[in-house]
Amino acid sequence: MGTDDKFDAKADQLKGKVKEGVGDATDDQGLENEGKMDQTKGHLKEAAEKVKDAFKKN
Template sequence: MGTDDKLDAKADQLKGKVKEGVGDATDDSSLETEGKVDQAKGHLSESAEKVKDAFKKD
């Protein structure tokens, strides 16, 4: 997994967590949902990079 890809995935996860928290605190359900989507995007990207790394090791 490339360092840039790792950072991008973690950044998406963190950004999503912040948006979800702000949305929850301000009772903004669309912002909260957007945060959950960003987190899922980050997790998906991270998983895809791990799969790529697994195949590169062989």
């Protein structure tokens, strides 16, 4: 996995976690859901990079 891509995926996950926490603390369901979506986006990016790496090794 490329370092930049890995960092980007983790950044999305962290950003999502923060948004979800703030949304929960302020009772803002929209922000909480947006945070969950950001986390999912980060996880998907990470998974895609792992698949790319698996094909590069073969």
